[in-house]
Ligand SMILES: Nc1nc2c(ncn2[C@@H]2O[C@H](COP(=O)(O)OP(=O)(O)OP(=O)(O)O)[C@@H](O)[C@H]2O)c(=O)[nH]1
């Protein structure tokens with residue numbers, strides 16, 4: 609009886625899904641978290657440790673951990689990994705010099721045992737900045753198409769205006785729908801392939 613109730617409970621989307629928001633310092637993680645929560649731009653200072661907020665999207669509850677991205681803090685990101693369903697990786701699209709560091713951090717995370725079931729949403733943030741990299745350029749540099757064991761999606765956005773953020777959340781909620789329905793969704797050019805989505809379930 610208890611098991612049936614638990615299954616029904618999860619089917620109706622009342623459980624909480626753990627999300628970690630990671631990326632280098634100054635990428636815009638905290639700005640994104642509070643855009644999700646309040647629909648406005650807050651004044652931020654570099655995060656020491658983390659911020660955590662519950663975000664509800666169409667009856668789906670996400671517990672989002674925004675983790676400080678400074679170099680000295682990155683070695684402790686792994687203390688947040690257990691039970692994570694989604695990684696949101698925020699990239700500062702103007703910061704070409706440090707994209708290689710983001711790439712290293714991404715692949716280190718994907719290799720971590722505690723994140724083996726996690727789906728990855730990459731936000732190509734700061735699209736309002738002149739000369740910024742496009743989502744397609746970032747996708748190519750990060751060789752996202754080589755990722756076969758995690759569902760992933762890249763979304764361009766601007767945390768200051770909120771543009772692109774809803775689309776990212778929609779992808780996340782659609783992934784939860786996929787897991788529940790056990791069906792294969794359509795994959796876009798900037799998402800992991802059908803094969804990938806199929807093989808990770
Ligand atoms: N132009 C522009 N600036 C942005 C955007 N998103 C965030 N910022 C700015 O970037 C700076 C850093 O933003 P934060 O959200 O504090 O960055 P963070 O990733 O949380 O940084 P850490 O906490 O140090 O890891 C702030 O001045 C933000 O206002 C954006 O889309 N466009």
Ligand SMILES: [Mg+2]
Nearest residue numbers: 637638654655
């Ligand atoms: Mg922060």
